[in-house]
Amino acid sequence: MNPFSETAVIAIRPMLNLDIEAVSKIEKQSFTTFWSTQAYVTELTNPNALYLVATLEDRLVGYGGLWVIMDEAHITTIAVEAGLRGKKIGERLLAEMLLAAQKRGASRSTLEVRETNDPAKRLYEKYGFEWVAIRKAYYSDNNENADILWINDMTTSEWRRRFAANRAALGLPPS
Numbered sequence: 001m002n003p004f005s006e007t008a009v010i011a012i013r014p015m016l017n018l019d020i021e022a023v024s025k026i027e028k029q030s031f032t033t034f035w036s037t038q039a040y041v042t043e044l045t046n047p048n049a050l051y052l053v054a055t056l057e058d059r060l061v062g063y064g065g066l067w068v069i070m071d072e073a074h075i076t077t078i079a080v081e082a083g084l085r086g087k088k089i090g091e092r093l094l095a096e097m098l099l100a101a102q103k104r105g106a107s108r109s110t111l112e113v114r115e116t117n118d119p120a121k122r123l124y125e126k127y128g129f130e131w132v133a134i135r136k137a138y139y140s141d142n143n144e145n146a147d148i149l150w151i152n153d154m155t156t157s158e159w160r161r162r163f164a165a166n167r168a169a170l171g172l173p174p175s
């Protein structure tokens with residue numbers, strides 16, 4: 001199946017242990033520091049964690065994860081295969097992660113992002129994340145600062161409307 005075809009089917013499902021190898025390949029294309037296989041195995045058994053993968057015709061093409069602790073969802077990672085970016089795969093992952101987080105009781109969400117990572121920052125802004133603070137020299141590979149972003153309240157009617165509209169544009173149900 002041509003991955004760029006209009007009829008190619010993207011599906012989102014929970015990450016499994018057998019996905020870790022494919023996830024690690026995408027991670028190596030996407031980041032400068034990597035999680036070990038054991039770190040993923042541990043995360044997949046963490047009751048506070050939720051990891052999803054995106055598949056395209058059964059091939060793993062993206063992944064993302066978060067922790068839900070009390071009412072806060074902390075996005076830990078998200079990445080899409082390098083050759084398939086810009087096709088709404090990352091957005092689908094984020095939309096499903098935020099929905100799953102709400103179902104687990106989260107009403108706020110936070111993450112760190114490199115201050116020069118404009119594609120990711122635009123994606124997060126689209127979902128209502130707002131800049132709150134800088135963590136200086138957070139990334140040890142080049143001492144880049146992290147922007148700390150928050151969605152302060154995912155229960156407001158304004159945020160819910162925006163979320164439902166973004167999901168509808170992706171062809172996803174509101175909840």
Ligand SMILES: CC(C)(COP(=O)(O)OP(=O)(O)OC[C@H]1O[C@@H](n2cnc3c(N)ncnc32)[C@H](O)[C@@H]1OP(=O)(O)O)[C@@H](O)C(=O)NCCC(=O)NCCS
Binds near residue numbers: 114119
């Ligand atoms: C960030 C990332 C996950 C986005 O996934 P993607 O599938 O390429 O993005 P999507 O096609 O879903 O884009 C959704 C939105 O993100 C923003 N976006 C994505 N790519 C963008 C780009 N190159 N420039 C500007 N905005 C961009 C836009 O707001 C876009 O919405 P729009 O199409 O309505 O404008 C992807 O670029 C990636 O894997 N990057 C490397 C890993 C990474 O940096 N992860 C984030 C760590 S904090």
